[in-house]
Amino acid sequence: MLKISSIRSFLESTLFVWIGLTLIITLAGNTLVLPDWLQVVGRSHPILLHFPIVLLLMGLLFFWIPGIDKKPEIREIGEISFLAGCNFAGITVLAGLILAQEEYTGEILTWHKWAGLVVFGGCVILYFFRAMQAKVIRISSVVLAGAIIATGHWGAGLTHGEDFLLAPIQSNNIEVVPLAEAEIFGDVVLPILEAKCISCHKEGKIKGELRMDHIEGLQKGGKSGPFVLAGDFEKSLLIQRINLPLDEKKHMPPKNKAQLTDEELLILSEWVASGASFEQKLVTLPAKNELYQLASVKFEGNKIYSFDAADQDDITELNTSFRSVQPLFPESPALDVSYFGISAFPPESLSDLKMVNDQIVQFSLSKMPLAGIDLKFLKDFKHLEELQLNFTELDADQLKVISELNTLEVLAISGNEIDSESLQNLAKMKSLKKLYLWQTGLSDPDQKSIQKSLSTTEIDFGFDGKGIIYELNSPAISQAELIYQDSLELTLSHPIKTAEIRYTLDGTEPDSISSAVYSAPIFVKNTGKIVAKAYAADWKGSKAIEAVFMHSGITPSKFSLVYEPNSKYKASGAATLFDLEKAKTPNLGEKWLGFQDEPMVLEVGFEKNADKPKDVSISLLYSEGSHIFPPSKVSIQGLENGKWNQLASTIPTPSTKASSARSELLNFELANTNYDKLKITLTPLAHLPKWHPGAGGKGWVFVDEVIFNK
Structure with a gap:
């Protein structure tokens, strides 16, 4: 068995090794080139540091034992423990100095580094001068x-954040930001970055030379490129990395960290697509903008309901071709029920809602023909807060029933004639916060009367457009x-009847x-595009x-791409073009095939005796801000007797400005069907136009579906 003196001698000798190596690395700084295998030693720093802490503190306790000078055996145990702690402190400091050369920097690192050196130096000095007076020791x-x-x-500040230690006792009060004041970056995007990204890109730990804990660092970008470029998915480092496959080394966040949710991915993508502003207010976005719809929910102060949720099977059963039943917001027991399609409205279906009487909070029957229908069933909706009955031909008896709904906060009955009796009944609805009375035939005295009776209610009578010509808002298109x-x-x-x-x-x-002129639902059996506008007198x-x-018609029996799509936008390869799943515009990497350096050349074949298609439709994405343009040329050729013959071609209209991301459809009628195979070629724009910020660069062609019909 080794003697204590031998152990002491060995530990004292190794201590000088750690001192020498520490001095070399500290003095050499970043000029010292270390071999890659030493990174393993450096990354063991968080594991090693626990040993010196325990051993040093245990050794220090021995110095406080009364009369320890008279107890040599106990003193020796304390000194050996302290000496072992000094050795582990030296190894840990060395590992930390190696680790610091990777991608750590900042003020916290400086404090941690020099404090570690002080601890190592202090314990070495204390050990070798342990014979001093007990008081000094x-x-x-x-x-x-x-x-x-x-x-x-x-050290904890480096790995967990500066407020890690005191976070449990700090205030958890979160300031509620009104929707009107919410900023897209500060209140919507930044919380996502803080939760999923900043721990690896902040002071003290700046991976890839990208610092994300302040705006200046984000605007500067990292060593691989700019963090974001407005509307440019290709050159925005953020979009590149979050859309990489999870197993890719450069995928962010790293696969061992918490990943972005689908909603967070969409918010970040839409932020870049909408301009990547660091100052823009959320309310400046159009109400139909996907980012606005996703983010505004956060600031609307979703109400918490205490009643039980409806059975999911009941909700599924109630959703039909003429009725929608959905939660007010995810995980809420409150339901929003809407009817649509006048011609398909079955009044008897209203009785189906009995199974969710307790959960309906918002209910819309706008534009449904309600003449003669008993509305007393509305009284069974115990938690009804919002009722939309615009342009429904309500009579006085029905309005009386509505006036007795004491839980209502929002009532919209625009487009219905209101007589004096109904006006008196409405005046009793003191619980209302908002009342919409457009085109109800109320005179100025009537309007003043109801305003006086409901002084705390926000009442909207529409507006008088005399002498001013306003532009109508666009109609809405609905398709299943x-x-x-x-x-x-x-x-x-x-909305205007x-x-x-x-x-x-x-x-x-x-x-x-x-x-x-639109008068009834339109039924189509082909592939195409509907374009609609609204017109009205004085507008x-x-x-x-x-x-x-x-229209999904003929499916090819075989298909192949001559050139593979770009590796970043390859979806499921050629199969993507025939999966009958329309891609969404923001998710560039999921369902779109992207081509830039090579054209998209698709060859397809059909069953030998089957009918050959004579119509071809190609679904494309245009998003000039992301360098995605119309093809410079589209060519469709047919193979007949071993020779390729031109069947259709076009040069799409070039873009003259950057517009928001949108789907486009190119339709072609083939010259004949006497072919064995088809070849479809989409040629990307070779040079972006002079008006574009990336003028001279290559354009992209994005395609997601190719449809064949007879």
């Missing part, structure tokens, strides 16, 4: 113990799906004279709104 041991604690605190098999119902609607909706189905913009026509619809 004890004071020195207290100072050293304090240095050990401080070093550990700064984008890609369908048999036929598809398209419905158009507008008297507005006339005109539309086209060939992709051209409708006018107020020759275009078809400017609305902006056009459009939507594509694709």
Whole structure:
């Protein structure tokens, strides 16, 4: 068995090794090139540091034992423990100095580094001068113990954040930001970055030279490129890294960290797509903007309901082609029920809602033909807060029933004639916070009367447009799906009942004279694009709104791509083009195939005796801000008798400005069907136009579906 003296001698000798190596690395700094294998030693720093802390503190306790000078055996145990702690302190300091050369920097690192050196130096001095007066030793041991604690605190700040130690006792009060004051970056994007990213990109730990704990660092970017570029998914480091496969080394957050949710991914993508502003207010975005819809929920102060949720099977059963039943917001027991489609409205279906009487909080029957229908069933909705009954031909008896709904906070009955009796009943609804009375035939005295009776209610009578011509808002287009098999119902609607909706189905913009007038749902059996505008007397026509619809006809028996799509935008390869799943515009890496350096060349074949398609539709994405442009040329060729013949071609209209991301559809009628195979070529733009910030660079072509029909 080794003698204590031999152990002491060995530990004292190794101590000088650690001192020498520490001096070399400290003095050499970043000029010293260390081999890669030493990174393993450096990364063991968080594991090693526990040994010296325990051994040093235990050794320091021995200095406080009364009369220890008269107890040589106990004193020797304390000294050996302290000496072993000094050795582990040296090894830990060396590992920390190696680790610090990776991607750590900042003020906290400096404090942690020098405090660690002080602890190592202090314990070495204290060991070799342990024969000093007991009083001096004890004071020195207290100072050293304090240095050990401080070093550990700064180390925890590096790995867990500066407020890690005191976080449990700090205030958890979260300031509620009103929607009108919420900023897109500060109140929506930054909390995501703080939760999932900043721990590896902050002072003291700046991986990839990217610092994310202040805006200046984000604007500067990292060593691999800019953090974000407005509207540019390709060059934005953030979008590149979060969309990489999880197993990719550069995927962020690293796969051993908490990953971004689908909603967080979409918010970050939409932030970049909408301009990546660090100062823009959320309310400046259009109400239909996907980022606004996702983020505004956070600031609307979702109400907490104490009643039980409805059975999920009941909710599923109640969702039909004419009725929607959905939670007010995720995980809420409160339900929002809406009816749509006048021609499909079955009044008897209202009795189906008995199974969710206790959960309905918002209910809409706007534009449904309610004449003669008994509305007393509304009284069974115990928690009804919002009722939408615009343009429903309500009579006085029905309005009386409505006036007795004491839980209502929001009532919209625009487009219904209100007589004096109904006005008196409405005046009793003191619980109302908002009341919408557009086009109800109320005179100025009537309006003043109801305002006086409901002095705390916000009442909207619409506005008088005399002498001012306003532009109508665009109509809404509703369709159950984008890609369908048999036929598809398209419905158009507008909040102003008297507005006339005109539309086209060939992709051209409708006018107020020759275009078809919408009067009933439209049923289509082909592939195309509907474009609609609203017109009304004394109003400017609305902006056009459009939507594509694709009929899934003939499926090729075999298909292949001559050139593979870009590795960042490869989805499921050629199969993506025929999976009948329409891609969403923000999720560039999921369902879109992207081509830049090579054209998309698709070759397809069909069953030998089957009918050959004579129509081809190609679904594309345009997003000029992300360098995604219309193809410079589209060519469709047919292989006949071993020769490729031109069947259709076009040069799409070039983009003249950057617009928001949108789906586009190119339709082609083939010259003949006497072919064995088809070849479809989409050629990317070779040089971006002069008006574009990336002028001269290559454009992208993004495609997600190719549809064939007879």
